[in-house]
Amino acid sequence: MGVEDPVLVQQLANLQIDPNFVLPPEHRPTRKYNDYTAAGEQVPVIDLSSLRRSNKNPGEEEEEGEEGSRRSSLIHEKLVEQVGKACEEWGFFQVINHGISLSLLDEVETNALNFFALPLEEKSKVRRTFENALGYYDSELTKNVRDWKELFDFTTRGVLELPVASSGNEEQIHVYSNQWPEYPSTFREVCEKWSKSVESLAFELLGLIAESLGLPATYFHKYWLPDDSNFIRLNYYPKCPTPNLALGVSRHKDGGGLTVLVQDEVGGLEVRRKDGEWIGIKPQRDAFVINVGDLFQVWSNDKYKSVEHRVVVNENKARFSVPFFFNPSQSTDVAPVPQLLGENLPLYRQYNWGDFLQTRKGSNFKNLGVENVQIYHFAINRDENDVKVQV
Numbered sequence: 186m187g188v189e190d191p192v193l194v195q196q197l198a199n200l201q202i203d204p205n206f207v208l209p210p211e212h213r214p215t216r217k218y219n220d221y222t223a224a225g226e227q228v229p230v231i232d233l234s235s236l237r238r239s240n241k242n243p244g245e246e247e248e249e250g251e252e253g254s255r256r257s258s259l260i261h262e263k264l265v266e267q268v269g270k271a272c273e274e275w276g277f278f279q280v281i282n283h284g285i286s287l288s289l290l291d292e293v294e295t296n297a298l299n300f301f302a303l304p305l306e307e308k309s310k311v312r313r314t315f316e317n318a319l320g321y322y323d324s325e326l327t328k329n330v331r332d333w334k335e336l337f338d339f340t341t342r343g344v345l346e347l348p349v350a351s352s353g354n355e356e357q358i359h360v361y362s363n364q365w366p367e368y369p370s371t372f373r374e375v376c377e378k379w380s381k382s383v384e385s386l387a388f389e390l391l392g393l394i395a396e397s398l399g400l401p402a403t404y405f406h407k408y409w410l411p412d413d414s415n416f417i418r419l420n421y422y423p424k425c426p427t428p429n430l431a432l433g434v435s436r437h438k439d440g441g442g443l444t445v446l447v448q449d450e451v452g453g454l455e456v457r458r459k460d461g462e463w464i465g466i467k468p469q470r471d472a473f474v475i476n477v478g479d480l481f482q483v484w485s486n487d488k489y490k491s492v493e494h495r496v497v498v499n500e501n502k503a504r505f506s507v508p509f510f511f512n513p514s515q516s517t518d519v520a521p522v523p524q525l526l527g528e529n530l531p532l533y534r535q536y537n538w539g540d541f542l543q544t545r546k547g548s549n550f551k552n553l554g555v556e557n558v559q560i561y562h563f564a565i566n567r568d569e570n571d572v573k574v575q576v
């Protein structure tokens with residue numbers, strides 16, 4: 186048989202995949218999931234050890250007095266500068282020495298993989314529905330194409346309140362609650378522990394980013410307290426027989442504040458560099474991937490851009506990742522921070538984060554005849570020309 190024939194090979198490959206997963210040719214992956222070097226430069230890696238006294242080597246003395254505090258403020262300035270440079274040049278960076286135990290990460294991974302390995306019937310007991318947008322889901326769409334993945338969403342807050350439009354055009358609040366599977370029995374406890382750790386790291390990063398913009402460290406905290414709209418997603422990307430046609434997540438930008446993402450050693454996350462090149466982020470077990478979402482693009486008046494990224498899948502290994510979407514309270518009004526404008530005109534007019542989420546609703550489901558159009562996709566999936574917030 187003419188297996189050398191590329192057209193035939195392509196046709197055979199096409200047969201193995203549900204057409205809902207197939208991307209238009211211009212958006213298909215261009216590089217293999219583990220090709221990190223072809224494009225050269227990598228996303229910066231930033232060491233956070235100076236944020237934690239407890240990370241000092243045993244026996245290392247804390248320097249006392251003026252000299253000591255001068256040194257630590259210089260170290261801090263350097264850290265803030267690195268964060269600012271990474272946000273400006275990449276919109277993405279990795280952090281090491283973040284203070285989160287890797288054994289906790291192992292536990293999260295084991296529990297999540299055991300959950301995803303359960304029969305669909307069992308997983309479907311905690312399936313996301315119209316009434317509850319949290320839980321298990323296997324039909325996520327990004328830009329109207331189905332993602333090659335399964336996921337499980339929960340929030341550190343226990344509940345997530347989201348506005349939904351009712352038939353009478355009045356806004357209603359839907360309260361979504363975490364739903365936990367019966368198996369694995371340790372799943373909930375481990376996920377809850379994880380969410381607390383990652384949340385405190387996210388607040389530290391929020392502070393560093395504020396400082397890198399020349400603002401007080403707690404400047405943005407008011408938008409998150411007392412009730413933010415964060416959520417955590419466990420992503421499972423199964424092996425894919427046709428990784429040249431589909432993506433784990435199509436190109437998109439994250440619409441919220443910050444994303445803190447942990448990935449396993451498989452690889453596949455790609456970031457779009459300023460020159461338009463897709464760069465694979467090389468997984469490093471102890472490095473978490475951080476990116477700024479659309480809100481920082483608006484607050485900083487385009488100094489920090491929310492950068493496109495996507496996930497390449499492969500035929501050899503399933504992949505696992507855990508993003509924490511650190512999003513503010515529904516009531517947050519977002520606009521360029523006046524102190525950051527200088528001579529520049531604001532590029533965005535004010536919008537409300539809760540209202541914005543509502544406008545996202547259903548936008549992914551246009552062409553597929555999917556009935557449940559009310560489910561949110563929090564990561565922003567807009568096309569380049571969708572300039573809802575831009576003046």
Ligand SMILES: O=C(O)CCC(=O)C(=O)O
Nearest residue numbers: 420434454496506508564
């Ligand atoms: O799995 C990943 O590495 C990225 C996932 C992602 O970008 C998202 O869910 O918004």
Ligand SMILES: [Fe+2]
Nearest residue numbers: 438439494564
């Ligand atoms: Fe994302």
